Amino acid sequence: MATKKRSNASGSSSGSSASSSATVLWLGFAAIVILLDQVSKITISKAFTYGETLGITSFFNLTLVYNKGAAFSFLAAETGWQRYFFTAIGLIAAAYITYLLVRHAGQKLFCTALSLIMGGALGNVIDRVMYGHVIDFLDFHYKEIYHFPAFNIADSAICLGAALFILDELRRVKK
Known part of the structure; x- marks a missing residue:
């Protein structure tokens, strides 16, 4: 596994105060992602009724929808076990x-990626626990021909984190 090859960038043990304070910063960054995600979902839920759409541009709408599955409604039609899974x-x-x-608290790009992924994952976990589904509202489309599945800030953070994780791995391989 690639993460086993990592060394602590500061050269100190993971129990040091520098590593501890860096870890707190990364966890704080994940908490900010969760906060932004939850505030946006609460705002949309209060402003829209289920299925209501507001056209913003010719390719973007705000639309309140619920997703009982995973990304892009994967397994959404199942009987409910997927919520717990x-x-x-x-x-x-x-x-x-x-x-x-x-x-690995000293590795900025790696930890940024992980913090985004964790914040997004926990933002969607909160929805599943509180509502039984994930609240999605960002709806991109091409005319009436193609609609990308609706998503939210948590999903965006997960995707951005995954892209940064790949970039970090590519940079490491290049070295």
Whole structure:
């Protein structure tokens, strides 16, 4: 696994105060992602009724929809087990990411990626626990021909984090 090859950039043990304070910053960054995600979902939920759409541009709408599945409504039509499954995956991922943040707190790009992924995952976990579904509202489309599945800030953070993670790995391989 690529993460085992990582060394602590500061050269100090993961228990040092510098590493601890960096870890707190990364966890704080994840908390900001969660906060932005939850505030946006609450705002949309209060301003819109389910299925209501507001056209913003010729290619973008705000639309309140609920997703009982994962990204792009994967497994949304299942009987309900997926709610617990994706909640468990989100919590396990957050625990493992926290472990990685502690071990590699000095690696900025890597930890930025992980913090975005963790914040997004926990933002969607909160929805699943509180509502039984994830609130989505960002709706991009091309005319009436193609609609990209609606998503939210948590999903965006996960995708951005995954892209930064790949970039970090490519940079590491290049070295």
